[in-house]
Amino acid sequence: MNAKSLSKLRQKLISERKLLEEESKKITGGNDQKTVSNSAILGKFDTHVTSDERARFISEFADEIAIEKMLEARIALIDSTIAKIDQDKYSLCENCGNLIELKRLEAMPCALFCANCIKKQK
Numbered sequence: 001m002n003a004k005s006l007s008k009l010r011q012k013l014i015s016e017r018k019l020l021e022e023e024s025k026k027i028t029g030g031n032d033q034k035t036v037s038n039s040a041i042l043g044k045f046d047t048h049v050t051s052d053e054r055a056r057f058i059s060e061f062a063d064e065i066a067i068e069k070m071l072e073a074r075i076a077l078i079d080s081t082i083a084k085i086d087q088d089k090y091s092l093c094e095n096c097g098n099l100i101e102l103k104r105l106e107a108m109p110c111a112l113f114c115a116n117c118i119k120k121q122k
């Protein structure tokens with residue numbers, strides 16, 4: 001991959017990262033995830049809440065945590081991909097060290113393994 005397409009890709013990753021961060025902020029209400037403390041959760045468990053409402057809240061909250069976790073994982077992956085680009089290690093398979101196919105990277109810029117290794121994993 002030449003330097004021009006690499007820097008394009010880097011830009012793309014950075015803008016995707018921004019979007020993901022905004023998504024994640026929406027979920028946590030702009031707070032740091034860790035400040036969504038137990039008391040905030042317990043505060044919603046008012047005694048007037050019916051058990052149905054409570055169940056609904058728990059499942060909504062679990063969904064949000066799942067999405068938040070997914071976003072975080074994606075952001076971490078983008079970070080490590082950008083780091084690899086900066087260290088000139090991008091497009092190398094993490095398993096065998098061979099170049100990852102260009103087609104594959106175009107479809108999945110954060111791909112960690114080459115097609116061969118993925119095939120072997122299955």
Ligand SMILES: [Zn+2]
Pocket residue numbers: 093094095096097098113114115116117
């Ligand atoms: Zn490989």
